[in-house]
Amino acid sequence: MKYKNASGSLIFHQNVYIGIITMWMKK
Secondary structure: OOOHHHHHHHHHHHHHHHHHHHHHHHH
């Protein structure tokens, strides 16, 4: 259960990171 939560958190942070890179590239 703890491992599953960590995996979901990793995916969430990965999406945020990609979003920031995309925003920066568009600027």
